[in-house]
Amino acid sequence: MHDTRTIAVMEDIHGENDRLAEQVNHTLTHKRVFVVNEMGAPGIGKTTALIHLIDRITRFSPCVIEGDIESDLDTQTLTGLGVPARQVNTFGACHLDAPLVADAVLGFDFGAVRGGRDGVILFIENVGNLVCPAEFSIGEHIKMLVCSVTEGSDKPYKYPLAFEKADLVLLNKVDLAPYLDFDEAFFMKGLRALNPGAPVIRCSSKTGEGFGEAASVLESMAATAFLDGGLAGDPA
Numbered sequence: 387m388h389d390t391r392t393i394a395v396m397e398d399i400h401g402e403n404d405r406l407a408e409q410v411n412h413t414l415t416h417k418r419v420f421v422v423n424e425m426g427a428p429g430i431g432k433t434t435a436l437i438h439l440i441d442r443i444t445r446f447s448p449c450v451i452e453g454d455i456e457s458d459l460d461t462q463t464l465t466g467l468g469v470p471a472r473q474v475n476t477f478g479a480c481h482l483d484a485p486l487v488a489d490a491v492l493g494f495d496f497g498a499v500r501g502g503r504d505g506v507i508l509f510i511e512n513v514g515n516l517v518c519p520a521e522f523s524i525g526e527h528i529k530m531l532v533c534s535v536t537e538g539s540d541k542p543y544k545y546p547l548a549f550e551k552a553d554l555v556l557l558n559k560v561d562l563a564p565y566l567d568f569d570e571a572f573f574m575k576g577l578r579a580l581n582p583g584a585p586v587i588r589c590s591s592k593t594g595e596g597f598g599e600a601a602s603v604l605e606s607m608a609a610t611a612f613l614d615g616g617l618a619g620d621p622a
């Protein structure tokens with residue numbers, strides 16, 4: 387049971403976080419940096435999906451903040467491929483928050499990342515977790531949820547917030563669907579009850595299916611965010 391003091395503290399924590407997230411978003415928008423908060427359970431394919439997306443994004447320059455409880459393995463993978471990436475460790479916390487991201491963005495020279503392109507897409511891979519990341523804004527323009535046929539089709543019913551808040555859903559590992567009993571109609575029914583509009587794209591990092599379409603959706607969303615931020619007519 388919550389008492390009123392607990393609720394007041396939680397409101398303060400979220401209020402502080404949301405104010406900083408808004409500042410981060412405002413600052414980055416004006417640098418033509420579009421921020422994607424990538425969420426999903428551990429091992430669902432978040433890093434592999436980023437590699438495929440980054441390969442297919444042509445209009446904008448990509449960079450990545452990797453969020454993990456410990457280790458910099460995903461950052462090593464990305465920098466090994468030439469992707470500008472920085473690691474954030476939470477050392478126990480199960481999600482990223484705005485203060486952690488605000489510190490990490492200081493490590494990027496976005497002008498250099500952008501090069502001659504139309505802007506930057508900053509992907510922030512959140513800590514692998516289907517619950518807590520959905521509760522905290524980190525300055526993102528959109529939340530991209532990676533889920534998978536290996537999780538089971540009941541996840542929108544059991545973990546509703548992440549599905550409700552997603553602006554783009556990647557249904558990953560569809561190459562494995564023939565070997566599983568994933569009920570896609572049941573999954574979509576649960577998802578659509580929470581979230582009628584978000585694009586849902588079937589993907590596979592094994593075959594590359596879906597990532598071209600996802601990259602082009604992300605590029606359109608970035609272009610719209612810059613227009614909405616009053617940044618039309620600012621090509622390279």
Ligand SMILES: Nc1nc2c(ncn2[C@@H]2O[C@H](COP(=O)(O)OP(=O)(O)OP(=O)(O)O)[C@@H](O)[C@H]2O)c(=O)[nH]1
Binds near residue numbers: 428431559
């Ligand atoms: N069959 C199949 N395997 C995949 C696919 N995508 C990712 N994997 C595998 O799933 C495992 C985990 O992938 P990652 O990209 O590291 O997953 P992650 O969500 O970044 O993991 P954490 O950062 O630890 O939460 C790896 O062995 C990938 O090769 C896919 O579409 N199909």
Ligand SMILES: [Mg+2]
Binds near residue numbers: 432434460511
């Ligand atoms: Mg990862």
